[in-house]
Amino acid sequence: MxxxxxxxxxxxxxxxxxxxxxxxxxxxxxxxxxxxxxxxxxxxxxxxxxxxxxxxxxxxxxxxxxxxxxxxxxxxxxxxxxxxxxxxxxxxxxxxxxxxxxxxxxxxxxxIGARRRFIEALAPTFGRPIEADPIFCKRATVLSISGIFTFLVHFAIPLQFPKQQPVLTLQSSQHCNADGTPITSPPINDYPWSPRWDQAEMVERIYDFLTDECQNFKKFCSDAITQQK
Structure with missing residues (x-):
């Protein structure tokens, strides 16, 4: 034993x-x-x-x-x-x-199908994405302009989409940190959202939200540049 x-x-x-x-x-x-x-x-x-x-x-x-x-x-x-x-x-x-x-x-x-339809729905409102994940459809990036302010919107689309909404990150095309890195916003996921909306309405609601939010981000970038001086 x-x-x-x-x-x-x-x-x-x-x-x-x-x-x-x-x-x-x-x-x-x-x-x-x-x-x-x-x-x-x-x-x-x-x-x-x-x-x-x-x-x-x-x-x-x-x-x-x-x-x-x-x-x-x-x-x-x-x-x-x-x-x-x-x-x-x-x-x-x-x-x-x-x-x-x-x-x-x-x-x-x-x-995957729902995420793909969401990415496809970006084009009529934001323009065709400049980058997108073609296989798992977990990310996409669009170029946006507000007046003379140009910035990128990065969409991180979760696996639980549409139960969970995409996380947005804004990236300035005109402002950089002291090390030359483009200034980005903190992750954003507090915008209006419902998984019951169709993809077109989801995109339209995000666009409406960003119409105001991009002004806040522009000020955020300007303040960051001022602090570097």
Whole structure:
């Protein structure tokens, strides 16, 4: 027998999730991934050193892990793991978890389409973006002009779009810091937003917001230049 002092404190293993032949690249047009993307459930069962065996084993520690590239599509950290009931075995636990993952995959695929339509909706109002993420559609940049003030608007579009609104960052084309770096605004996400609006209305509301906000940003840039002198 193995002395109790030499016994491991836990047993750790990983369980592959979703179908073995599930291909995430089919969800993303033009996907650059060359390595198959996988999701595993990391399971850590504690081992009691007590000489008496409990009739109900301790609940395991559970964590979802995935291949790094998959974070461009969705984050497994956003998945709320189902609760583990006393006396449950892994075979009972996995179906509910895989159902949640399948739903997340469907939502992630739909979100790419929604983000793409949002970027396409920028053109009629802001003009065609000068930069955009053509695959995962997570970012776009447009050039804007207010009078003689020229600036860029960077859109960081979250994976949870449209539930979460894009984060805007303004960047002056005419003002630089002492080190020559263009002056940028703090991230902006406190503008009017509703996930129920269509993409055209989302863009129009952002445009209306920036009509006033760009004046605040222009003053912010001028003040920054004054402080450098």
């Amino acid at each position: 193995v002395p109790s002092a030499d016994r491991p404190d836990e047993v750790k293993f990983a369980v592959p999730l979703l179908d073995a032949d599930f291909d995430f690249t089919k969800l993303v047009q033009g996907c650059p991934w060359r390595v198959p993307q996988k999701i595993h459930l990391q399971v850590i069962f504690p081992i009691s050193r007590s000489s008496s065996y409990s009739s109900v084993p301790s609940a395991p520690r559970l964590k979802l892990i995935s291949t790094p590239d998959l974070k461009s599509l969705f984050s497994v950290e956003d998945v709320k793991l189902p609760p583990w009931s006393n006396g449950m075995c892994l075979a009972e636990y996995l179906p509910a978890l895989e159902e949640s993952l399948n739903l997340l995959v469907v939502e992630a695929s739909a979100s």
